[in-house]
Structure formats: structure tokens, C-alpha cells
């Protein structure tokens with residue numbers, strides 16, 4: 001136990017303090033004077049993304065990451081145009097026709113249903129993180145259990161979590177739907193693709209809608225596993241520092257942000273991000289049977305690539321033991 005505690009010291013820098021994180025509202029980021037293009041709403045690209053948002057919405061509901069009309073999903077399709085889910089709809093019931101489009105100030109520019117009231121949370125992330133193409137907010141129960149206790153999960157226990165999520169930040173509680181609430185994530189989102197929202201849920205950003213949902217899944221499974229392990233009455237063993245460095249190197253190659261990177265490592269990672277292959281969601285198959293159509297065959301190749309990298313890392317870690 002002592003060893004395990006010692007080996008995590010290097011990774012357990014106090015989760016996120018304001019001094020760690022640069023102020024992210026860069027001047028000139030505001031789009032208040034940009035012109036938006038409502039025609040982007042009906043392009044073939046928009047239609048494909050709408051299908052992906054609906055597929056991801058069903059995944060969220062089937063995994064019990066959303067309840068009632070909870071959760072929301074968006075995608076930046078143009079410099080000043082964001083596709084998003086509407087308010088007051090179960091994410092299981094989403095259809096492409098129900099989706100909306102807003103500008104970067106949250107004004108609705110397309111779609112018949114009213115946009116989600118949480119759009120400002122998404123917009124703050126798009127304004128702060130140029131590489132964020134999709135934002136996804138949901139209430140996964142085990143991750144939210146952490147969020148209501150103000151705790152963040154410890155690191156260097158499971159490789160997948162380190163690579164896809166890593167350090168998790170926790171943003172303070174504010175009333176949902178307000179500008180104040182949206183702004184709580186600004187100090188964290190440049191260095192964290194996944195943030196716990198105190199007394200509320202989680203928010204993730206990624207290069208695709210599918211990847212944003214993956215991060216929510218990885219976080220939720222990790223929190224759940226930790227809770228199960230805590231009931232076994234045996235200490236958790238941690239990944240050693242050299243093995244952890246291997247994971248961080250893989251993470252950098254995938255272009256994923258991490259609060260543990262220094263500035264030059266973060267730039268290196270951002271450059272790699274541009275090469276990250278695109279992946280889209282596979283439509284989940286309902287238990288009673290369904291078409292389970294594949295939205296894009298390329299997605300399977302991308303999933304394979306990432307799974308292979310993680311497997312290699314795990315094998316390497318095992319061999320190093």
C-alpha cells in the first residue's frame with residue numbers, strides 16, 4: 001500500500017487549480033460580429049452529423065447516462081454554426097428533424113424545435129478550445145456520484161482511462177442554464193477533455209460526437225470500477241511511473257490533452273490531434289432487435305486503431321512488470 005501511495009505521488013498534483021490553467025478567453029475569440037450561414041443546416045455533412053448525434057443520443061439513453069430530457073449534444077459544423085439537440089426531448093427519441101442550429105452566441109438560426117437551454121455550456125467550450133468539434137453533456141450515475149461529493153477519481157489505475165481522459169477537473173456548482181454555469185468550465189477545458197460538474201454531471205469535448213461519448217463512457221466505467229474495488233477490502237495497485245510514462249506517450253500520439261503535459265508537450269499533442277482519424281457512431285441495436293445500421297464503415301477502422309494502441313500499451317505494461 002505504501003508503495004502504491006508513493007508511486008502515485010508524481011501524478012497526484014492537486015487536481016486542478018486555477019493557477020495551473022491559463023485564462024482561456026482569448027481576445028478576438030468572440031464571434032459576436034460573425035455572420036452565420038443557416039444553409040449549413042441542410043448540407044450532406046450536416047445530415048450525416050445529425051444521424052451521428054441521434055445514434056449517440058440513443059447510446060446515452062441505453063447506457064443510462066441521461067434521464068428524462070437530460071443531457072445535450074452539439075457539433076461545430078462551421079466557424080459560427082453549431083448543430084445541437086433541442087430542449088425537452090429524451091435523447092433516445094432524437095430524430096434528425098428535431099435537431100437545431102445556433103450561432104456562437106446561442107441564437108437559433110435553423111431547426112423547428114427550440115435549442116437546448118444548456119447550449120451556453122457548449123459554446124464556452126467552443127470559444128475556449130479551437131480543436132473542440134463536439135461537446136456532450138450527460139449525467140452518468142457513477143461519475144455524477146463523484147461530482148456530488150466533490151471528489152475526482154485518482155489516476156494511474158487503468159490504462160484506458162489515462163489515455164482517453166486522464167486527469168479530471170471538477171467545475172463548481174452554478175444553476176444550470178445560466179451564463180454563470182456555462183463559464184464554470186472555462187478554466188479547465190483547454191487541458192481537460194472531460195470535466196465533472198459539481199452536483200450535476202459531466203461534460204466532454206472531442207474531435208467527433210462519437211469520441212465525446214467515448215470519454216463519458218470511459219469516465220463512467222472507471223468511476224464504477226473504482227467504487228466496486230473499494231468494496232473488496234483490498235488495496236488498489238497503481239501503475240508505476242515508467243509504465244505511466246508509456247501511457248502518456250501514447251496519449252500524446254493521439255493528440256489528446258492532459259493537465260500533466262507541460263506546454264511543449266501540449267503543443268505536440270495538439271499538432272497530433274489534427275491527424276486523429278475521424279470516427280462516427282454505430283447505431284446501437286435495441287435489445288429486441290433492430291437494423292443496427294453502421295453510420296460509416298470508416299468508424300470501424302478507427303475504433304480498431306485505437307483499441308490496438310490501448311492493447312499494445314497494456315501488453316507493454318504487463319511485460320514491464
Ligand SMILES: [Zn+2]
Pocket residue numbers: 070071137138139176200201
Ligand atoms: Zn444536465
